[in-house]
Amino acid sequence: ILNVEQSPQSLHVQEGDSTNFTCSFPSSNFYALHWYRWETAKSPEALFVMTLNGDEKKKGRISATLNTKEGYSYLYIKGSQPEDSATYLCAFDTGGFKTIFGAGTRLFVKA
Amino acid sequence: DADVTQTPRNRITKTGKRIMLECSQTKGHDRMYWYRQDPGLGLRLIYYSFDVKDINKGEISDGYSVSRQAQAKFSLSLESAIPNQTALYFCATSDRAGKTYGEQFFGPGTRLTVL
Numbered sequence: 050i051l052n053v054e055q056s057p058q059s060l061h062v063q064e065g066d067s068t069n070f071t072c073s074f075p076s077s078n079f080y081a082l083h084w085y086r087w088e089t090a091k092s093p094e095a096l097f098v099m100t101l102n103g104d105e106k107k108k109g110r111i112s113a114t115l116n117t118k119e120g121y122s123y124l125y126i127k128g129s130q131p132e133d134s135a136t137y138l139c140a141f142d143t144g145g146f147k148t149i150f151g152a153g154t155r156l157f158v159k160a
Numbered sequence: 161d162a163d164v165t166q167t168p169r170n171r172i173t174k175t176g177k178r179i180m181l182e183c184s185q186t187k188g189h190d191r192m193y194w195y196r197q198d199p200g201l202g203l204r205l206i207y208y209s210f211d212v213k214d215i216n217k218g219e220i221s222d223g224y225s226v227s228r229q230a231q232a233k234f235s236l237s238l239e240s241a242i243p244n245q246t247a248l249y250f251c252a253t254s255d256r257a258g259k260t261y262g263e264q265f266f267g268p269g270t271r272l273t274v275l
Contacts, residue, residue, distance in 0.1 A: 053202065081261040092164075092250065092266035093203075100261055138202070142262045150195075150202035 053141045055151035062129050063159055069125045070154040072139030076120035080144030084113055084124055087136040087153065096124075096137075129158045163187045166251050166267040174275050179238040181270050183251030191254045192234040193264065194218075194226060196247040203250065209234055241274040248272075 054073040062068050074082065081100045085093040097106040102117040110127045126133055136153040164185045173179055183192065190211050195203040205218030207226040215226060223245060225237045238245055251267040254260070 058200075083261075083263060092268050093264075094266070095263045098261045098263050140203075140264075144262070148205070148262060148264065150204075152200060152202045 053139060053149045053151040055137075055139055055154050057154060058152070059155040059157070061157045061159065064130060066129050066158075067125070067127045068129055068156065069123050070137060070156075072122045072124070072141075072151055074120050074122070074139070074141040074149075076118060078143045079117045079141075081142040082115055082117075082122050083140040083142060083148075084122070085138040085140065087138055089135070093138055124154075126156070129156070131158045131160045134158045162268065164251060164253055164265055164267040166249075166270050168270060169268060170271045172273045172275065173241055175242055177241050177274075179241050179272065181236045181249055181251075181272070183234045183236070183267055185232050185251075185253045185265075185267075187253055187255075187265060188231075189253035189255050189265070190231065191256070192228065193252040193254070194224075194234065194236045195250045195252065196220065196245075197250060197269075198247050206236065206249075238272075238274075241272075243274045246272060246274045 056071050083098050084096040086096050087093040097113050099115040104115040106113050113124045115122045136155045138153045140148050140150045142148045167182045193208045194206040197203050204220050209215050209228045227235050249270045252264040254264045
């Protein structure tokens with residue numbers, strides 16, 4: 050059974066704090082790892098797709114790293130802002146039909 | 161206009177009723193998916209379709225059926241709704257394998273409540 054775990058389940062930080070969360074996935078049959086950002090009352094939107102061990106991606110204050118050998122990816126947010134409040138989903142893709150989503154990390158940033 | 165649309169956006173129905181949720185996309189993608197989301201759980205795949213003649217069950221297909229009427233349209237039916245099908249339902253699309261590495265594009269979701 051393929052399982053994708055995200056931790057923590059939720060996180061409360063103050064504006065300006067930097068934060069990070071983890072996505073753990075199987076270390077076999079890896080094709081891609083996706084990060085999505087899901088704001089309340091909206092639909093999930095892609096942040097990053099990561100395909101190679103050691104990949105690092107960055108978009109503004111948000112960055113992500115990938116370790117396919119040990120099966121984890123970290124998402125970092127530097128200097129959190131209230132508009133970063135959202136649920137961050139990771140999805141493990143085996144390249145077939147199978148994309149397994151984690152339950153998400155819900156981030157609350159207080160002004 | 162949104163690339164992936166879902167109708168209705170909200171629906172309240174009673175146990176035993178037949179319900180259809182519709183999804184349309186203008187992205188030109190071959191692949192379409194239906195997911196449900198429950199609090200504390202990830203998105204779970206109900207059905208997926210890789211082209212008009214291809215329909216496949218996902219991990220939680222019992223109690224659901226789908227129809228791929230055209231490349232752009234994929235509908236999900238609940239033949240006889242039950243309360244534990246109360247959830248948020250998402251339609252998604254993706255391009256063929258090897259392009260964009262399976263990145264999915266989501267509709268706005270349909271919140272379904274079964275009383």
